[in-house]
Amino acid sequence: KAGVTQTPRYLIKTRGQQVTLSCSPISGHRSVSWYQQTPGQGLQFLFEYFSETQRNKGNFPGRFSGRQFSNSRSEMNVSTLELGDSALYLCASSLESYGEQFFGPGTRLTVL
Amino acid sequence: DQQVKQNSPSLSVQEGRISILNCDYTNSMFDYFLWYKKYPAEGPTFLISISSIKDKNEDGRFTVFLNKSAKHLSLHIVPSQPGDSAVYFCAASARGYSTLTFGKGTMLLVSP
Numbered sequence: 053k054a055g056v057t058q059t060p061r062y063l064i065k066t067r068g069q070q071v072t073l074s075c076s077p078i079s080g081h082r083s084v085s086w087y088q089q090t091p092g093q094g095l096q097f098l099f100e101y102f103s104e105t106q107r108n109k110g111n112f113p114g115r116f117s118g119r120q121f122s123n124s125r126s127e128m129n130v131s132t133l134e135l136g137d138s139a140l141y142l143c144a145s146s147l148e149s150y151g152e153q154f155f156g157p158g159t160r161l162t163v164l
Numbered sequence: 165d166q167q168v169k170q171n172s173p174s175l176s177v178q179e180g181r182i183s184i185l186n187c188d189y190t191n192s193m194f195d196y197f198l199w200y201k202k203y204p205a206e207g208p209t210f211l212i213s214i215s216s217i218k219d220k221n222e223d224g225r226f227t228v229f230l231n232k233s234a235k236h237l238s239l240h241i242v243p244s245q246p247g248d249s250a251v252y253f254c255a256a257s258a259r260g261y262s263t264l265t266f267g268k269g270t271m272l273l274v275s276p
Contacts, residue, residue, distance in 0.1 A: 056207070083262055095208075095253065095266040108263050142207050150262055152198060155207030 054079065056145050056156035064162045070131040073159045077124050077145030084126040085153060086118060089140040098141075101126055130161075138163045167191045168256050170267035177274050183241040185270050187254030190235065194256040198264065199228060199239045202251045211252075212239070244274045 057076045065071050077084050086098040097110040101120035118128040124145075130137055140160050144153035169188045177183045187197075195216035200208035214221040214228045214237070221228050227240045241248055251271045255264040 058207075085262060085264070087264075087266075094268040095255075095264075097263050097265070100262055102262075108261065110263075144207075144264075146262055148262075150196070150257070150260070152210050152213055153262065153264060154210060155200075157205075157207045160205075 056143055056154055058141075058143050058156040058159050060159060061157065062160045062162075064164060065133050066164050067133055067135060069133050070129065071133060071161060072127055072129045073141055073143075073161075075126045075128075075143030075145075075156060077126070077143075078154055081145035081147050081154075082124055083146045083148065083153075084120055084124060085144045085146075086126070086128050087142045087144065088112075089142060089158070090138075095142070098128065133163045135163050137161065165190075166267075167194075168254055168265050168267040170252075170254055170270050172270050173268075174271040174273070177244045177272065179246055179274055179276050180243045183239075183244045183248065183272055183274065185239040185241075185252050185254075185272065187237045187239075187267055188235060189237075189256050191256070191258065191265070192235075193258040194265075195259045196257045197228070197230060197237050198255045198257075199226075200253045200255060200266075201248075202253060202269070208253055241272075244272075246274050246276055248272060249274050 085100040100108040120126045140158045144155045198213040199211040202208040251269040254267040
């Protein structure tokens with residue numbers, strides 16, 4: 053089975069712009085979660101989608117949003133980018149709503 | 165307020181010896197615990213997990229121990245190999261939720 057894929061792998065944006073990141077989960081997995089990794093804060097939960105519905109949301113501002121499509125693929129969007137949004141954004145999928153999550157390679161976002 | 169803590173930022177071990185990585189948690193609702201391994205520029209790789217109904221789980225060279233009364237878990241790697249050098253993250257989730265709360269990681273260096 054193919055693993056979790058994320059596109060693009062690297063992205064450079066300037067402050068004020070918006071960005072959309074994409075994630076394709078492992079085939080058959082219905083839950084997709086997004087995490088932000090920064091050197092100071094570690095891995096922090098952004099949100100989780102299950103069957104196209106957002107089920108959980110972390111403590112991030114409304115500039116961070118996401119969605120899931122009927123084929124379980126997910127996108128996350130960050131609007132009005134700030135320098136502090138520079139991070140590795142990781143997507144993880146799981147078969148159901150509980151248990152092991154399997155991560156993609158991440159998208160490295162740099163905001164200048 | 166960190167709910168999952170890995171108090172050792174780094175650990176150095178010689179090849180062939182035992183590596184012990186520790187993790188403490190504060191949230192009594194956590195009932196499922198996982199360890200992930202991460203190389204730079206890659207997503208975390210799932211290693212091993214344990215449910216709160218157990219106190220030990222083994223998978224090859226990896227063993228996780230859970231002490232619920234102390235809210236403490238540890239990952240033992242025996243014997244350690246240079247390829248084990250990576251950052252190890254402890255993560256926890258609460259029943260019914262797929263959201264993972266991560267520690268900040270411990271960098272393990274196994275020297276030949």
